[in-house]
Amino acid sequence: MAKSRTRYIILSVALATVSFLAMVLLSYLSIRSLDVATQRVQHTDLVRDNLEEAQLQLKDLQTGIRGFILTGDARFYLRIERGAKGLVAVLPRLRELTVDNPLQQGRLDSLESDLPARLAEFRRLHELSAAHATAATGAAIAALGPHPTDLTSRTLVAMKSEEDQLLAQRLAAARTDARRTATALALGLVLAGIFLALGALLVRRYLAEHERTAEVNRAARAYAESIVDTVREPLVILTPDLRINSANRAFHQWFETTPAEIDGHRLSEVGGGPFAIPELLHALEDAGPSHSQIEHFEVSVNLPRSGSKVLRLNARKLHRPGNDTIMTLLAIEDITVQKRIEQIHLQFRGLFESVPGHFLVLRPDLTIAAASDAYLAATMTKREEIVGKGIFEVFPDNPADPAANGAANLRASLQRVLQSGTADTMAIQKYDVRRPDGAFEERYWSPVNSPVFGSDLQIEYLIHRVEDVTDFIRQKQKGAAEPTAIQARLEAVESIIYQRSQETQAALNQLRMANEELEAFSYSVSHDLRAPLRHIAGFADMLGKHATTLDDKGKRYLKTISEAAQRMGHLIDDLLTFSRIGRVELRHAQVDLATLIEEVKQALQPEMAGRIVHWEVGELPAVRADPNLLRQVLVNLLGNAIKYTRKRAEARIAVGCAPSEPGETVVFIRDNGAGFDMKYADKLFGVFQRLHSAAEFDGTGVGLANVRRIVVRHGGRTWAEAGVEEGATFYFSLPILA
Amino acid sequence: MSDIKNILFAEDSPQDVEMTLAALAEHNLANEVVVVDDGEGVLEYLYYQGRFAARPVGNPAFILLDLKMPKVDGLEVLRRIKKDPKLSSIPVVMLTSSREEMDLAKSYELGANAYVVKPIDFPSFIDAVKQLGIFWAIHNQPPPDSVRKRS
Numbered sequence: 012m013a014k015s016r017t018r019y020i021i022l023s024v025a026l027a028t029v030s031f032l033a034m035v036l037l038s039y040l041s042i043r044s045l046d047v048a049t050q051r052v053q054h055t056d057l058v059r060d061n062l063e064e065a066q067l068q069l070k071d072l073q074t075g076i077r078g079f080i081l082t083g084d085a086r087f088y089l090r091i092e093r094g095a096k097g098l099v100a101v102l103p104r105l106r107e108l109t110v111d112n113p114l115q116q117g118r119l120d121s122l123e124s125d126l127p128a129r130l131a132e133f134r135r136l137h138e139l140s141a142a143h144a145t146a147a148t149g150a151a152i153a154a155l156g157p158h159p160t161d162l163t164s165r166t167l168v169a170m171k172s173e174e175d176q177l178l179a180q181r182l183a184a185a186r187t188d189a190r191r192t193a194t195a196l197a198l199g200l201v202l203a204g205i206f207l208a209l210g211a212l213l214v215r216r217y218l219a220e221h222e223r224t225a226e227v228n229r230a231a232r233a234y235a236e237s238i239v240d241t242v243r244e245p246l247v248i249l250t251p252d253l254r255i256n257s258a259n260r261a262f263h264q265w266f267e268t269t270p271a272e273i274d275g276h277r278l279s280e281v282g283g284g285p286f287a288i289p290e291l292l293h294a295l296e297d298a299g300p301s302h303s304q305i306e307h308f309e310v311s312v313n314l315p316r317s318g319s320k321v322l323r324l325n326a327r328k329l330h331r332p333g334n335d336t337i338m339t340l341l342a343i344e345d346i347t348v349q350k351r352i353e354q355i356h357l358q359f360r361g362l363f364e365s366v367p368g369h370f371l372v373l374r375p376d377l378t379i380a381a382a383s384d385a386y387l388a389a390t391m392t393k394r395e396e397i398v399g400k401g402i403f404e405v406f407p408d409n410p411a412d413p414a415a416n417g418a419a420n421l422r423a424s425l426q427r428v429l430q431s432g433t434a435d436t437m438a439i440q441k442y443d444v445r446r447p448d449g450a451f452e453e454r455y456w457s458p459v460n461s462p463v464f465g466s467d468l469q470i471e472y473l474i475h476r477v478e479d480v481t482d483f484i485r486q487k488q489k490g491a492a493e494p495t496a497i498q499a500r501l502e503a504v505e506s507i508i509y510q511r512s513q514e515t516q517a518a519l520n521q522l523r524m525a526n527e528e529l530e531a532f533s534y535s536v537s538h539d540l541r542a543p544l545r546h547i548a549g550f551a552d553m554l555g556k557h558a559t560t561l562d563d564k565g566k567r568y569l570k571t572i573s574e575a576a577q578r579m580g581h582l583i584d585d586l587l588t589f590s591r592i593g594r595v596e597l598r599h600a601q602v603d604l605a606t607l608i609e610e611v612k613q614a615l616q617p618e619m620a621g622r623i624v625h626w627e628v629g630e631l632p633a634v635r636a637d638p639n640l641l642r643q644v645l646v647n648l649l650g651n652a653i654k655y656t657r658k659r660a661e662a663r664i665a666v667g668c669a670p671s672e673p674g675e676t677v678v679f680i681r682d683n684g685a686g687f688d689m690k691y692a693d694k695l696f697g698v699f700q701r702l703h704s705a706a707e708f709d710g711t712g713v714g715l716a717n718v719r720r721i722v723v724r725h726g727g728r729t730w731a732e733a734g735v736e737e738g739a740t741f742y743f744s745l746p747i748l749a
Numbered sequence: 750m751s752d753i754k755n756i757l758f759a760e761d762s763p764q765d766v767e768m769t770l771a772a773l774a775e776h777n778l779a780n781e782v783v784v785v786d787d788g789e790g791v792l793e794y795l796y797y798q799g800r801f802a803a804r805p806v807g808n809p810a811f812i813l814l815d816l817k818m819p820k821v822d823g824l825e826v827l828r829r830i831k832k833d834p835k836l837s838s839i840p841v842v843m844l845t846s847s848r849e850e851m852d853l854a855k856s857y858e859l860g861a862n863a864y865v866v867k868p869i870d871f872p873s874f875i876d877a878v879k880q881l882g883i884f885w886a887i888h889n890q891p892p893p894d895s896v897r898k899r900s
Contacts, residue, residue, distance in 0.1 A: 537846065542765070542846050545867055550764065550768070
């Protein structure tokens with residue numbers, strides 16, 4: 012921008028100069044040409060003067076001739092001679108002057124050739140007349156009369172008019188030249204003026220801009236200086252040899268100096284020498300040339316006004332654009348208060364850590380924030396090993412103790428504190444401690460967890476306080492403790508609660524293991540027990556086909572083998588179903604009993620083939636139950652009703668709702684079948700309990716056991732009413748769930 | 750050699766093998782039945798390895814796969830077959846003596862084409878095997894690329 016402007020300025024000045032030079036050249040040429048024209052005019056003037064003189068002489072000559080002729084007076088003759096002499100004298104001058112004009116030269120030639128002859132003739136006549144002095148001679152001369160000079164006179168007039176013409180021409184030319192010169196000069200002046208004005212304008216603009224930039228720079232500098240001055244931290248700029256280049260107001264206030272006193276002085280000498288520290292000075296020297304910097308260099312100083320201070324120094328290298336010197340900016344920060352707080356913090360931390368109790372401070376994410384020395388000693392840990400880590404990472408359960416639940420209980424308690432915001436006292440916990448060698452040591456603890464709130468009323472920390480009650484528990488276990496005080500009795504109760512909870516835990520674990528074993532057992536039974544049965548049945552059948560000579564008895568044996576195997580297979584299947592019913596998870600859904608019963612009736616259709624069965628299905632509600640299990644209940648009960656009415660010519664089966672207690676639904680299934688003796692009613696729903704022989708009615712004795720299991724798992728009851736050969740009514744109830 | 754494809758039958762119980770072969774024979778199935786007694790054998794057959802390194806090229810018409818087998822069990826074999834794009838189109842019928850729901854769910858999840866609980870009652874077992882044989886060997890249209898090339 013500025014560069015192109017400068018270029019424009021140079022260009023316009025150059026153009027103005029060129030215009031001036033052109034004007035000067037033009038003027039010179041014009042003046043020269045004017046000079047030539049003027050000379051020519053002068054020359055012509057000179058020619059004309061000579062011509063006029065020649066005419067004058069000629070006139071004298073003619074007057075002499077005329078007078079002589081009229082009077083014959085000798086005086087006139089002298090005049091003629093004088094005129095002729097003058098004329099002859101002027102002619103060479105004229106020739107010389109008109110040497111460049113051939114026309115005038117020609118005329119002069121004729122004059123020079125004619126005039127002497129005429130004069131000679133006149134002189135001859137004159138001499139003749141002098142001798143004779145007659146009138147006749149005079150007449151003769153008169154006859155010659157004007158003749159000798161007429162031609163001369165005419166020639167001179169012609170020459171004069173020629174020169175007049177030339178003069179007029181040359182004057183005009185000279186005037187034209189003068190006008191042209193004036194025009195060229197005016198034009199050159201105007202052009203030069205324009206270019207100069209343009210240059211001046213550009214220079215003015217350039218200067219204005221320069222002024223503006225300088226103004227902005229001044230403002231920026233003033234702004235920067237005011238910022239530096241208003242910064243509360245002392246700032247000082249150092250030259251590479253660690254002399255003060257400048258310092259801000261804060262610096263001067265702190266060290267009670269003025270710019271005049273310190274500018275240019277060594278940093279080590281300033282303010283009573285707080286900076287005369289060799290390490291600092293070396294570091295600062297290094298911070299200059301190499302690109303490093305100083306951070307957090309702490310110095311203790313005694314300031315004149317504010318006394319003892321701890322200062323933190325930070326230095327940065329400053330590279331100024333357009334300036335090769337590298338300055339160092341040294342910022343000084345007062346960290347006296349900060350240092351004091353740190354000290355207090357450390358003191359309180361030390362106090363907390365040396366408190367005799369066992370304390371652990373946890374953050375809400377259950378990482379360890381702090382621990383008391385006593386706690387570390389009791390848990391055989393080191394502070395640096397546990398602070399910052401998760402509590403359960405540091406204190407895991409003893410893996411060798413299957414009943415260990417200390418970690419789970421502690422986690423639950425801590426969660427309670429986090430949720431309720433109130434302290435939680437835990438029962439005595441067995442929470443073994445891991446020794447540094449990795450082995451666990453048996454320990455019993457009485458923990459209390461309490462929240463610590465921050466200023467925002469959110470839980471900031473959890474304090475986990477424990478008492479090591481291992482010895483007490485061991486004595487208790489030996490029966491040696493003799494509780495007298497209430498505290499002791501409370502501890503005893505806690506101990507009992509702890510033991511009970513341990514027993515419950517153990518029982519639960521056993522149950523879980525038993526369940527898992529049962530699962531594995533069922534699986535094994537279903538696969539491994541069925542395979543040989545299948546083989547017995549299969550090969551018996553193949554034998555039957557293979558043996559062509561087998562008699563009836565042999566065939567019956569084979570059939571018995573097959574049937575026995577099949578029966579055992581059914582028993583196994585039923586047993587597996589029974590065990591599965593106890594284990595599967597209930598999936599509750601809305602079940603429409605009427606629809607379900609219709610479906611089951613359809614499924615049992617093959618059992619009713621060739622029989623007359625009258626169905627009476629009453630109003631049935633929808634219930635909430637596991638649809639698959641409920642279907643199994645109905646398959647069993649309706650299946651039994653069909654099976655035990657087989658000997659009736661017309662079977663009657665009724666299904667409906669019976670009166671019930673509020674909050675439950677009771678369903679009954681009544682048939683007119685074989686019934687049973689009510690004294691065996693309590694055996695009815697047991698596994699493998701049968702009230703009829705297999706020959707009379709087939710079955711495995713698992714169906715009703717399954718019914719009871721399913722109903723009980725739904726929270727209901729089963730029962731039955733019957734008489735021998737009087738039919739039976741089976742009931743089951745289901746609680747009405749929302 | 751006919752161009753009727755083989756049936757691959759994996760079963761570790763010799764009794765079950767004999768019964769199943771008897772059932773298949775009774776139905777006069779033309780297919781040759783290749784019997785292996787563990788999951789490893791199935792994989793060797795399918796990948797032309799070990800004792801099957803030199804067998805003629807071609808996938809079986811279908812595979813009867815027992816669930817419980819030594820070394821590599823049926824579920825694992827099923828998983829490997831269904832994961833391999835070259836084998837996944839072979840129909841696989843899981844044979845098992847169990848009705849355990851876990852096995853059933855797992856088999857179908859892994860892509861079994863059918864699941865048959867071996868019945869104890871032999872005639873119905875024969876029936877099941879017969880139906881399987883008919884269904885997969887005769888009625889089921891094999892994927893075009895599984896047709897064995899004539900040598």
